[in-house]
Amino acid sequence: MSDKIFDIGIIGYGPVGATLSGLLSSLGLSVVVIDKNKGVSPTARAINTDSEQLRTFNFLNITTEVIANSRKLKKVHFTDSEFNPYSTIDIPEKDKLGWPPTLLFYQPELETIIRSNNLNYKNLKILENAEAVNIQNTNPVQIDIKNNRKDSTVYCKYLVGCDGANSFVRKYIKAKLIDFGFDQDWIVIDAHTTKQIDISKDEAKQICDPNRLKTYVPGRRNHKRFEFKLLKGETKKDFSNKKIWELLSPWINKNNSKIERAVVYKFHACIADKWRDKNIFIAGDAAHQMPPFLGAGMGTGIRDAFNLAWKIYLIIKGMAEENLLETYQQEREPHANWTIQQAKLIGQMMEQFSYREKGEKYVPSSKGYGEVFPHLTKGYYGDPSDGLIATPFCRFDLDHSGKDSDEYFGWNFGLISKKKLPKEINLILKKMNIKVLSVNDNKLKNYFKEANYLLIRPDKYLFSRSKTNSDLKKALSELENQFSLIT
Ligand SMILES: Cc1cc2nc3c(=O)[nH]c(=O)nc-3n(C[C@H](O)[C@H](O)[C@H](O)COP(=O)(O)OP(=O)(O)OC[C@H]3O[C@@H](n4cnc5c(N)ncnc54)[C@H](O)[C@@H]3O)c2cc1C
Numbered sequence: 419m420s421d422k423i424f425d426i427g428i429i430g431y432g433p434v435g436a437t438l439s440g441l442l443s444s445l446g447l448s449v450v451v452i453d454k455n456k457g458v459s460p461t462a463r464a465i466n467t468d469s470e471q472l473r474t475f476n477f478l479n480i481t482t483e484v485i486a487n488s489r490k491l492k493k494v495h496f497t498d499s500e501f502n503p504y505s506t507i508d509i510p511e512k513d514k515l516g517w518p519p520t521l522l523f524y525q526p527e528l529e530t531i532i533r534s535n536n537l538n539y540k541n542l543k544i545l546e547n548a549e550a551v552n553i554q555n556t557n558p559v560q561i562d563i564k565n566n567r568k569d570s571t572v573y574c575k576y577l578v579g580c581d582g583a584n585s586f587v588r589k590y591i592k593a594k595l596i597d598f599g600f601d602q603d604w605i606v607i608d609a610h611t612t613k614q615i616d617i618s619k620d621e622a623k624q625i626c627d628p629n630r631l632k633t634y635v636p637g638r639r640n641h642k643r644f645e646f647k648l649l650k651g652e653t654k655k656d657f658s659n660k661k662i663w664e665l666l667s668p669w670i671n672k673n674n675s676k677i678e679r680a681v682v683y684k685f686h687a688c689i690a691d692k693w694r695d696k697n698i699f700i701a702g703d704a705a706h707q708m709p710p711f712l713g714a715g716m717g718t719g720i721r722d723a724f725n726l727a728w729k730i731y732l733i734i735k736g737m738a739e740e741n742l743l744e745t746y747q748q749e750r751e752p753h754a755n756w757t758i759q760q761a762k763l764i765g766q767m768m769e770q771f772s773y774r775e776k777g778e779k780y781v782p783s784s785k786g787y788g789e790v791f792p793h794l795t796k797g798y799y800g801d802p803s804d805g806l807i808a809t810p811f812c813r814f815d816l817d818h819s820g821k822d823s824d825e826y827f828g829w830n831f832g833l834i835s836k837k838k839l840p841k842e843i844n845l846i847l848k849k850m851n852i853k854v855l856s857v858n859d860n861k862l863k864n865y866f867k868e869a870n871y872l873l874i875r876p877d878k879y880l881f882s883r884s885k886t887n888s889d890l891k892k893a894l895s896e897l898e899n900q901f902s903l904i905t
Contacts, residue, residue, distance in 0.1 A: 466713025
């Protein structure tokens with residue numbers, strides 16, 4: 419066995435594996451990431467991100483760069499075949515996390531930003547052209563790697579499979595995919611305008627044309643994304659160059675744009691029934707896949723990475739029991755499940771509008787869950803009945819330091835206090851390494867309704883709200899029971 423046992427091994431250096439590598443490395447853990455390919459994937463699959471991902475990226479100090487290379491979306495329209503809106507979603511400039519709720523990026527560029535930052539971590543080993551061909555769930559976990567020059571083996575305490583839709587790791591842990599019964603073929607076209615043209619720059623359109631469903635999304639800078647549903651019996655062969663330009667003709671033409679790629683994808687919806695086997699986990703597309711109507715596939719994977727990173731860190735540092743890792747699937751699966759249902763529902767809403775134009779009726783089979791991402795429904799937090807606990811806590815600027823609240827708390831548990839804290843509680847907080855912020859900002863009015871103290875998890879989910887000192891002591895002792903924060 420080689421001498422080196424990495425804290426974490428990650429198979430797959432796509433956006434999810436790259437983000438997880440960065441997060442764990444930034445926490446000082448030793449990480450090895452393995453990818454069978456070299457360099458970022460050239461295909462611009464994902465195009466849309468959200469504020470929770472921007473929060474995660476800010477832990478890698480790359481959010482400013484991501485925003486600078488993205489486009490803010492202002493509206494999404496569901497329209498008839500003539501582009502007249504049936505329904506419009508207005509997107510605010512910022513949400514409670516203080517970031518744009520929707521942002522359009524170019525995936526190869528985003529992955530390059532994440533990977534460039536990862537080069538700063540000396541404790542991160544990146545192995546490319548390295549295919550994981552065999553794993554053993556031993557202690558440590560063994561990964562056998564095939565490389566065209568030399569085969570090798572690496573060892574790690576925990577392994578995370580971020581190896582995409584055909585995940586080798588998912589198959590190894592014998593997880594089954596639960597199918598949501600949504601399979602549609604769409605042709606996805608990425609184009610770049612070469613001249614200034616009159617084309618909607620900050621409004622996306624879901625065109626519910628009864629003759630063919632279509633999507634237009636204005637990407638960052640001159641990138642434009644078009645998607646067209648294949649009709650019954652159509653295959654990729656039916657899409658000649660001429661046909662593709664015909665489809666694009668309401669927006670762009672050969673004189674003002676060039677096509678980067680036109681690929682037929684099978685949009686699919688499924689989720690793994692098992693996300694962990696002892697010291698092996700799966701995350702990202704390895705654990706779930708969804709149609710891109712909500713633009714949330716990659717985002718769901720980035721949420722997995724954020725959820726897993728701090729838990730693995732606390733366990734490796736001896737500050738939490740192994741059973742904390744059970745909360746990974748408990749917390750993430752219902753959320754991913756909901757997101758898949760929503761993505762499927764948006765596809766079905768497009769069908770529904772298109773049937774309306776034909777004068778026919780169509781009833782979506784997918785459940786509607788409202789527009790707001792759901793709370794954690796199972797896992798580790800206090801009583802969520804107030805609708806605030808177990809949801810992402812807001813982010814706000816701190817007047818005195820120039821930092822924002824996320825930067826102030828970093829990866830620590832945090833306490834926000836409206837009242838002066840008694841000495842004995844201050845002492846406990848210090849021993850537990852909980853960062854304290856005394857603030858009574860108007861932005862926190864809702865949170866401080868019938869509460870004086872707010873406990874925040876490292877992933878910035880609200881853990882508890884307490885009114886009295888004794889309530890707070892109880893919440894702290896619950897926290898200490900679960901985590902051994904006292905060092
Ligand atoms: C048309 C389209 C539009 C989309 N739009 C959006 C969107 O707007 N927003 C959004 O959030 N998501 C979107 N998605 C989904 C998004 O692209 C994926 O969810 C995301 O890329 C998945 O990232 P990942 O890191 O989990 O997997 P991948 O990007 O698939 O990366 C997996 C990596 O694992 C490597 N690998 C696999 N097996 C091995 C092995 N045995 N050994 C070593 N390496 C291995 C691969 O080489 C690859 O680099 C879209 C998808 C499509 C197809």
